[in-house]
Every structure is written in structure tokens, then in C-alpha cells.
Amino acid sequence: MAHKIKLLLAEDEAALGQILKESLETRDFEVILCENGDKAFDKYKSEAPEILVLDVMMPKKDGFTLAKEIRAIDDTIPIIFLTAKSQTADVVEGFSIGGNDYLKKPFSIEELIVRVHNLIDRTKTQKTTEIITIGEFTFDLAKQQLKFKDDESIQLTHRESHLLFHLIKTKTKF
Known part of the structure; x- marks a missing residue:
């Protein structure tokens, strides 16, 4: 059996989060779903995911703040931002705080999966x-x-x- 990529998904919209989780799991991902930034940070520390997929607008702690906190202790984990915010300033902010990719809603699950695999492959190449x-x-x-x-x-x-x-x-x- 192939290695399952452990992905932490932080998405506050319950229906979208569940759809993404199930879609990713049917494609051999191990998904840790969190509905806010605080829980996502705790799960990041306890579960050691290989990649983060973070919604930008979440309660308690938004995706940008969460990414800044994680980047302070881990500058290698790949981060993909998901958001309805599509202004250039938002995209620039996401990249400037350490995001590796930025996906604007609505998006296809296939596009997310390709982006996840590309980032994981790049990270493995850099490490090995x-x-x-x-x-x-x-x-x-x-x-x-x-x-x-x-x-x-x-x-x-x-x-x-x-x-x-x-x-x-x-x-x-x-």
C-alpha cells in the first residue's frame, strides 16, 4: 500500500470542509479537518502533517495568522491558501507571509490535488x-x-x- 499524504485542512465552512475531506480521502490522502485556526494550530503540533491547506477567512484565527505562527517554527512545510478573497493585495500578502500556493474559490478538487502533489514532490526533492x-x-x-x-x-x-x-x-x- 502506498504512503498516504497527511494533509491538515482548515476550513470553517462545514459543508465545504466535509466535501473536500471526503474527496481527498477517496484519493488516498489522510485528512485532518479543523474548523478554525486555533484547532488547526493544535492539530499541526500534535499530528505532524506533510502539507497545510488553509482557508484564509476563519473564526478565532484566520489562515494568514495561522501561517505566520507556523512559519515561525517551521519554514519548510508547504502551505496552500484557499479563499474567496481574490484581490491582488490578498494574494501578495499570502505569498509574502510564506504561502507556497494560493487557490481562489470556487476551485476544482482536481486542481487542488495537483497543486498538493506538486508541492509535496518539490519538498521531498529539496529534502532528499x-x-x-x-x-x-x-x-x-x-x-x-x-x-x-x-x-x-x-x-x-x-x-x-x-x-x-x-x-x-x-x-x-x-
């Missing part, structure tokens, strides 16, 4: 491939640096790092 050894070379993907033995590191461009990473990743397929 920070430093790669290739013969006598060391490649640090996070810092985009290549080093030969004990020589000085060479700073690579984003494109060079991306290309090198994909070449390394596919080398075993040939």
Missing part, C-alpha cells in the same frame, strides 16, 4: 537531494554549488543547477 556526491564531485542543490574534492566551490546558475540535477537523476535510467 540537498548534497549529492558524483565521483569526486559534490553538488549542493540548495546552494547551487559544485565542488571538486577539496577545491573551492563553483557557484552555478539556476539553469545549470537544474540541468545538472536532472542529468544526475536520470543517469541510472540508461
